[in-house]
Amino acid sequence: MEAARQETRAESATGDREIVISRLIDAPRELVFEAFTEVRHLSRWWGPEGFTTTTRFFEFREGGEWYFVLHGPDGTDYSGWIRWLRIAPPERIALLHGESRDDPNAFESVLTFTPDGAATRIVMRTVFPTKELRDEAVEKYHAVEGGRQTLSNLAAYVTEIVRKGAEG
Template sequence: MLSRAIGAPRELVFEVFTQVRHLSQWWGPAGFTTTTRSFEFRVGGDWDFVMHGPDGTDYQEWITWTEIVPPERIALVHGESRDDPNAFESVLTFEPAGEETRIVMRTVFPTKELRQEAVEKYHAIEGGRQTLDNLAAYVAELTGNETTPKGTQS
């Protein structure tokens, strides 16, 4: 589980997480960029995209939305393609915290081995932290607020 306080109301944080015009500005770990091939934000809809690593490596990615409860919760399946047998499930909650929003990401892998590979080979925990930091920085730009790292892992 990862969490991060974002200095904006949850309606805005939810919007920034659910519209491709925003996602392409902040999605991914530090140094990564994202190219969207297709995007349909609805239950059963898909986001087909490529993440470009700072070393030039391209990573084919696919997300299917399985639950959407604006502005509270999003559930998704994330893999390399629509039928990826190693795809993992994530649930994101957007919790009001005063003038901020606490976003919490919980991810479940199909096996312990796949989780371990994600952590060790792909540095998933650090990458998740960096992605939430990018989200916070992007929202700060939109709102004109400064941001400081407030992520936690448990």
């Protein structure tokens, strides 16, 4: 019971700085986790609708980094950088995400992958350094909708892999 109370306090302490997005994906947890941890998959679904991703460098391990460019539908390029902080296959990934390694506004995300029957529930909990940075991400960069679209792209991608596997 004490652990539950501590978790509630921790969540309320960051509540005004966080975004939580969840999605049920009709695919096994191991496949959803793999799609999030192998560059051959990530580059095919990462980003909101209409965006494409070019990976410059990718090393999936604790302390490893992923440098990429998101190409917007209007032709704008957005630099991206992720450092993998903690990895617990196939359950959890913690990462630091910014525009570059020295981005003072980088934010931390924790992704959890939980089995739900034959499906997987992915929860992406992102905590920004300040409430203002969270608000800017929501208002200027449409972070909530972009996050939902990104998880929707992931769901479509792994569902297609499952469908092709069933056919093959």
